[in-house]
Amino acid sequence: MDQLMAMRAFARVVEAGSFTRAADSLDMPNATLSKLVRELEAHLEVRLLQRTTRRVTVTPEGQDYYAKATRILRDLEDIDSSFNLARGKPRGHLRIDIGGSTARDVLIPLLPDFLARYPDIRIDLGVSDRAVDLISDSVDCAIRGGPLDNSSLVARNIGHAEMITCASPGYLRQCGVPAYPEELKNGHRLVTYLSPRNGRAFPFRFEHDGEKSEIKLEHRVGVNESNAHLAACVAGLGIIQTFRYAAAQALREGALVEILQKWQPAPYPFHVVYPQNRHVTHRLRVFIDWLVERFPERLAGGEIRQD
Known part of the structure; x- marks a missing residue:
C-alpha cells in the first residue's frame, strides 16, 4: 500500500463528501480511490468511513485520523514549498x-x-x-x-469595479432616455440580474451627492449569468446595471449607451x-x-x- 497516497485519498473523500468527487479532484479512477481507502482501513484495522448508496459518513475514528493525517500532509507540502521557494520556481x-x-x-x-x-x-x-x-x-x-x-x-x-447603467440605442429610441432614476418607474423595462444562489433580483442602486437610493420594480426579464445579462441589454430587452469593464467593448462599438451618469452606484x-x-x-x-x-x-x- 502507498500509505501517503492512501492518506491523501481518504482526506479528499472527507473534504469532498463523496468518492466520485474526490476521485475527480485527484484525477484517478473511482475504483482506485476506493481501493486505497479500503487498504488504509485494513492497515489501521479500523473503519474510517461508513458507506451507503446515498452518502458517505465519517466515523469518530475517521474524524480523529483525518485531523492527524491532514497535519502530516500540510507539513509535507510545507517541506516541498520551502524547496520550491528556495529555487524561486x-x-x-x-x-x-x-x-x-x-x-x-x-x-x-x-x-x-x-x-x-x-x-x-x-x-x-x-x-x-x-x-x-x-x-x-x-x-x-x-x-x-x-x-x-x-x-x-x-x-x-x-x-473595486465601477458600476454603470446602460441600454441599447434601439431601446432608447423606442422608450426614451430617462433623466433621473425615479423615471425608470414610468414604463421603462429593466433586465434584472438574478442571484445564481437564490434567484433573488438585485435592485438597481444609485448614488448622487452622498445620497443613496434603490429602485425595485417587477422585471420584464431576469438573468442569472453575467455574460447573458449583458447580451440581453445589447438585444434591446431593457436597461441594466453592470460593471463598466463588462460593457466597455459594447460601449466603444456603440451597441450600448451609458445613461444616468450622475447617479452612478458605489464601486463594487x-x-x-x-x-x-x-x-x-x-x-x-x-x-x-x-x-x-x-x-x-x-x-x-x-x-x-x-x-
Whole structure:
C-alpha cells in the first residue's frame, strides 16, 4: 500500500463528501480511490468511513485520523514549498473559481503575464456566476464580487469595479432616455440580474451627492449569468446595471449607451478568497500576490500594460 497516497485519498473523500468527487479532484479512477481507502482501513484495522448508496459518513475514528493525517500532509507540502521557494520556481496545479464576465474581461486577458512569470504552474478555471463550495469542490481560491458573507473564508481585497447603467440605442429610441432614476418607474423595462444562489433580483442602486437610493420594480426579464445579462441589454430587452469593464467593448462599438451618469452606484468590491483551514501553498501565494498587483487596474477598466 502507498500509505501517503492512501492518506491523501481518504482526506479528499472527507473534504469532498463523496468518492466520485474526490476521485475527480485527484484525477484517478473511482475504483482506485476506493481501493486505497479500503487498504488504509485494513492497515489501521479500523473503519474510517461508513458507506451507503446515498452518502458517505465519517466515523469518530475517521474524524480523529483525518485531523492527524491532514497535519502530516500540510507539513509535507510545507517541506516541498520551502524547496520550491528556495529555487524561486513555484510549481503545481491551481484550481480557481470565477464569475463569467470577470473571467472574460479581467482575469483571462491578464493570465498570459502570470503564466509567463510562473511557467511551471498549471491552472484550471471554473467559470460560473454560481459560487462553489471551495472545500468540497477542491478549489484553491475564488474571485468574488460583492459583500462577503462567509466567515470561514480568508479574504484579500483585489480592487473595486465601477458600476454603470446602460441600454441599447434601439431601446432608447423606442422608450426614451430617462433623466433621473425615479423615471425608470414610468414604463421603462429593466433586465434584472438574478442571484445564481437564490434567484433573488438585485435592485438597481444609485448614488448622487452622498445620497443613496434603490429602485425595485417587477422585471420584464431576469438573468442569472453575467455574460447573458449583458447580451440581453445589447438585444434591446431593457436597461441594466453592470460593471463598466463588462460593457466597455459594447460601449466603444456603440451597441450600448451609458445613461444616468450622475447617479452612478458605489464601486463594487472584489476579493480573492480561500478556506481558513487550507494550507497556502507557494503557488497559491504567488497567484494571490499577482492578483493584488495586476487585478485592480484591469478591474477598473484599464488597459493591459506590457511589462
